[in-house]
Amino acid sequence: MKIHLKVWRQAGPTAHGQFVNYTAENVSPHMSFLEMLDVVNEGLIRKGQEAIAFDSDCREGICGTCGFMVSGIPHGPEPHTTVCQLHMRKFKDGDALTLEPWRSKGFPVLRDLIVDRSAFDRIIQAGGYTSVNTGGAQDANAILIGRDTAEAAMDSAACIGCGACVAACKNASAALFTSAKITHLSLLPQGQVERGTRVLNMVERMDMEGFGSCSNEGECEAVCPKGISLRNIATMNREYWKAILSS
């Protein structure tokens, strides 16, 4: 197959960016989207040109490193799929695709399709943990946790921190990411001690990073590779006003 690409090229954080057209020839339907880009890049490098900068690592949809807009949708058109797991058989010969980086005040562009997502680390630093030091833990089975509770916590904990939720949201809100961690820990007995301060501090940090608020449209859930539910955001909101009332 032949795929026409319009790719955002931006030399650095402060550089002026623009779209550049490329054509990927002889694309096999078995290739992943990133492998297709690898081939395009090989061609550029052989011509002495700089490759399109995009980030990826595990290439099996779990590390959350990869991600950019494929024709207006984060990670492309396939639901529950990171762009590294998106395969070219989902496209047709002659398709024209537009590739853009995530765009958000909280995610400044570093180069081409790569953005700085360190804001997510700082949101976790604000309280996305249980304050237990290594060593003093009691026996793991001393606290019983119902199977459904553990499963629900796991649903929230499955977030890979790729940032697609922010990218999809019209407000560039980080509510889904932040709420997934808040929900995960608020469901479990281990997370109870810091439950109130956690939600207040993490939300404060999320706002400081320049992310917008949630409009409850659920575009984030629709593009989330792990299908993290909007229920997490409802939980965060509830936890939030409860924390205010009890503070």
Added chain:
Amino acid sequence: MTLDSKVPSGPLAEKWDSHKFASKLVNPANRRKHTVIIVGTGLAGASAASSLGELGYNVLSFCIQDSPRRAHSIAAQGGINAAKNYQNDGDSIYRLFYDTIKGGDYRAREANVYRLAQVSVNIIDQCVAQGVPFAREYGGQLDNRSFGGAQVSRTFYARGQTGQQLLLGAYQSMQRQVARGQVKQFPNREMLDLVLINGQARGIIVRNLVTGQLERYVADAVCLATGGYGTAYYLSTNAVGSNVTASWRAHKRGALFANPCFTQIHPTCIPVSGEDQSKLTLMSESLRNDGRVWVPKNTGDKRRAADIPESERDYYLERKYPSFGNLVPRDVASRNAKQVCDEGRGVGETGLAVYLDFKDAIQRLGHDVVAARYGNLFEMYEKITGEDPYTVPMRMYPAIHYAMGGLWVDYNLMSNVPGLHVLGEANFSDHGANRLGASALMQGLADGYFVIPYTLAHYIAGTKVEKVTTDHDAFKEAENSVQDRINKVLAVKGTKTPRELHRQLGRLLWDDVGMARNEAGLKKALATIPKLREEFWQNVAVPGDANNLNKNLEYAGRVADYLEFAELLALDALTRTESCGGHFREESQTPEGEAQRDDAHFSHVSAWEFQGVGKTPTLHKEPLVFEEVHPSQRSYK
């Protein structure tokens, strides 16, 4: 050089406790005066950073990813072993120790493995306290499963994302220390050299992967937790960014590299589909619990699976290993797959795959039960291959998965270079010649949470270090050598991409230093690698410059290191003329075609000392002494 493993004396079960007591301590008030560099933020690196930060040391943490949370530990699916014996099925610390040392084909240190089994129980407690959502029984207790043919259920898991959840637990603990100011994290940094002052590891040179600038960091000690070298083979289940560079540059500064030929091949991976494939995806070993492995009886049978009658199918694992059947260990399953494909009986377009068939399981258990057990794996398979495993048998082929070899360390996890500690997959220590399923996560966390806090304190308390800054000549020298190498790569301006060269190297290693190795192939590899390395330095294409984000430059540097490292890998494989664990020498097999160990000549760790690129490294041997267990021949018939 004599290799002192520093294994404490005394009975096996008491070694670690007495060693902890004998170790020196650093006064809580003094800890803030000491800085520790930790490179890598996987399970070992992140757990070490958080634990040392909690204790009060100043920790500097580096990773090549854009966030510590993305380290490749995150991709581990299956689970983590611990000798909790929650299932009352006869597990114990001793049994986990025994299984691990036997699974490693008696090529690991007894004392290290025993300690690993001991602290395994603390790991689970710690992770649960962090809020890791392990799978639970209806009564609220932790669920366990049997993994990789183990006779007891000791594997804890969080769906198929155990590595992710454990890593996020460690990462979150580490972020807590970042918030407290105890840990400073430096993402997007690649360690390119180790700085030695007075023979002690005192710092590192890193390249800031966003700005391209070289940076210097000084500390009292350096910990490497930089993972394995599986991507030397180009295609592997490792992340595409995983690399040997940090370990290799430390090796070039004097750290010994141990048992590099011990690489693990995972039998159930989605086969290669084309030339431009960048990565192989592992499918959980649990699939072999219900799936049946087969190939056509006749060579060159290109019919669709459904058109091949039962009588013309060869369920070769069930035929050859009637008692273990499809559940034989990883290395046995892998070698047999290669064998039938070499015979021309492989399936799929490339002929490099075997079927893993669920037809009988679906008939026996029903579609729903199979879906409940393997639904997410089937979905993942379909996403990648476009085929539906409920109707068409899966195609599987082995792939490089884990490196048991690594930098040599003593019982304290310190290399032969004073102050340089090596944790997790990056060290060679605990898995011998073959790692058991669900043991990698255990080792990474054991090293970081429960071993290094004690042994590093002992080093710091007992060592005098000179007060230096990054202006010291050793830093200048190291930075200059790093800069020279970068300049040299950029100056080539050739026509071959790093990926092409890497792919060539990978194919060479896979063919000749892969699942089955022989003298001729290894010699061929040893003759070819230097030529490939020469080609790299004459013809590699790296456009752009070093002063910004340049993925291709990063990649070229890693490939250059692989081209040096690969020679050591092949040499170690050539030197070890026995078969053991993941290392199968065709010259050394039993009459039935199984791996034949040679304890008389190879019951030792091979630790190699760098002598220069292209020069033969010096071999040092650390004899393995077995006081508790008696090495026996593995048999799975």
Added chain:
Amino acid sequence: MRALRMLSSSVGTKVILAFTGLSLFGFLLVHLYGNLLAFLGPATYNEHAHALISNPLIIPAEIGLLALFLIHVFKATANYLNNRGARPDGYRMKKWAGGASRKSVGSSTMIWTGLATLLFVAVHLKTFKYGAVYTSVGAGGTEERDLYRLFVEVFQQPVWVISYVVSMILVGLHLRHGISSSMQSLGIMPDTRTALVLRTGLVLAVVIAGLFAILPVVVFFGLVR
């Protein structure tokens, strides 16, 4: 003080928006009840209006309502501007994600349908509350304001009918997202009945806007006079 600051966070803002929005929605229901009395004739309609106007609690209630309304408008506008600032450099190409997304015309136009409603309310108050004062004698013999007459007069003019119907469509769009969204913002969206709440929100929006819009139409066509 800390609590106040927290209410101005992104989540706090949404909680306030949801709370004031739901309260205003409650007011709409009460208002709708009064409107529908028109079908029962002038006497019932005016009697209800009189009961409301003459109640001494009407002033504090109106002040409260105004406060809710102003907070809602102010918070929504500030929120909108802040959200725009969260993506200073927009996408050159952006598509609806489909699937689990709840995005709708209503959800995408909240600020505009909201501001249109603000304009509508101003005109609406001018036309009725502060419009021509007719009086009539009620059932009890007391003199009361004949709002019914004003209402019939206004909606005999096509321009008022059309602008009211259009306004109600806009209000309906606002409610279509607003009702269910406020459940989500307050965190009281039930986990297992989310689809039901979303559907109920849609049905309520259509029904309420439709019932509000139908009165001017029936008056215009002389079905109520």
